[in-house]
Amino acid sequence: MDATTPARTPAEIRRWRRYLAAERAEAAVYRDLASRRTGEDREILLALAAAEKRHEQHWLDLLGDDVGMPLQGDLRTRTLAFLARRLGGVFVLALVQRAESRSSYADDDHATAQMAADEQIHEEVVRSLATRGRNRLSGSFRAAVFGANDGLVSNLALVLGIGAAGVTTGTVLVTGLAGLLAGALSMGAGEYVSVRSQRELLQASTPDPSATEALPDLDVDANELALVYRARGMEASEAEARADRVLARLEATGVVEGIADDEEPDDHETHGTAWGAAVSSFLFFASGAIVPVLPYLFGLEGTVAVVVASVLVGVCLIVTGAVTGLLSGTSPITRAVRQLLIGFGAAGATYVLGLAFGTSVA
Incomplete structure (x- = not known):
């Protein structure tokens, strides 16, 4: 280091090396995603990888002889790389979008304004790529998420409410299974009618x-x-x-040009198919509704069954909320907590009513 080079602290060197490792890992993520795609998407992802390469060179120039042995990226970026190599798809793009939104370059004097701007634009590029996948998923995914959560919450409320009224364990089990079947059929039929009607309205406007x-x-x-x-x-x-x-x-x-509106989007794929929505809604409602019944199926009774059912449903609500948050590009923690509070709020109210009903009957 010559006399004109400003002194760098050990903390700065460590931070720059972490930035360097992160840029290398993010470039690898984009290359892995590009390897699973063709056409315009592939070119866009490779261009993002090239931009991360430019950022990598910035930190290499700053570090100079202090670059040291290559570091691994942080756990988040390594997880992204693992998923990109094996899955790809909108789920990984949603995770990458979240990662780009957390860039700290804007607050670091050693990162250029251009690099901070790049990261902001990268988030928008990835958001646009992910949006295509979200549009394709939105119909069936909406039915799946609503179905699973409705099954979890409604059947937990049903099981807790009827159990709190003081009926036998066998009655609770039969009631839970009946609620599962009735709810799943109702959800499936409702989704079929809803999506079919929506597609028919769109078709009439085409x-x-x-x-x-x-x-x-x-x-x-x-x-x-x-x-x-x-x-x-x-x-x-x-x-x-x-x-x-x-x-x-x-x-x-002599060429007849179509008179369809070239700028009118094809909204049919964003709503999924009627049968796809119905089947996914039926299956996911059933998969959610079976969870509160599991303790009773395995012979648990009373307070133990209630606690186990509540814990199982709570875990499922957290998972579905987090996945929804990730795919929508928002905080998975916020969505998970919201799902948990809403679900337990509804089930808790029903449980209290069941207790009151059981007391009044007694």
Whole structure:
């Protein structure tokens, strides 16, 4: 180190080495994700890896001879790398999005403003990539999450409420199993009707491709095609101009251009299929609803069964809340706590009512 180089403290060197390890690990995550993709997504992920390489070089230049032996990335980044190599998909992208949002470069004087800006933009890039997967998942995933949580909460409330009324363990078990079957069938049927109706409404709003066949016979002077575009929200002048382009191209080339709205998104995939939503809702409700019944199936009774059922349901609520938080790009801890409080609040209220009913009957 020459006389013009400012002294660096051991703490700074350690921090820079951690940054260096993190950049190398994050670049590896992006390369692993890119290896599982093709086309535009692959190019975007490789470009992100190249950006992390530039950040890596910044810390190498700062460290100089103090770079030392390569360090491993932190546990979070190593976990991301493991998942990226084996899973990929929207779940890993959601985790990467969360990781990019926690960059500390903006508060570190040794990181450049450009590097801090890069990390912010990286979060938005990953958010956009993850959004595509979230759109594909949203229909069936929504049904699955709602189904599991409804099963957990409603059947725990049912089991605790009926148990608190002082009935026998056998009655509690039969009631829980009946609640499982009735709830699962109701959820499945409800999701089928809901998604099917929503898709039918979307389909009714989608331009009919067969209308394109009428274009060659339109009165060019009247140009009623402009009315289609005006009905879709275009200004009159803009609609006239677009209709003129379509008809001029038809007259010059004989090519019939479709009149569907090119900017209208295909929302059908964001809602999933009706059968997919129904089946996933049925199965996930049943998988959630069986949890509060398990202690009774294994012969537990009374307070022990209540405590075990509550603990099992609590763990499941935390897991589903955390997964929902991760996939939505928000805090998994906040979502987990919210799920737990809502679930136990509903079950607790039913338990208290069961106690009151049992006391009044007695």
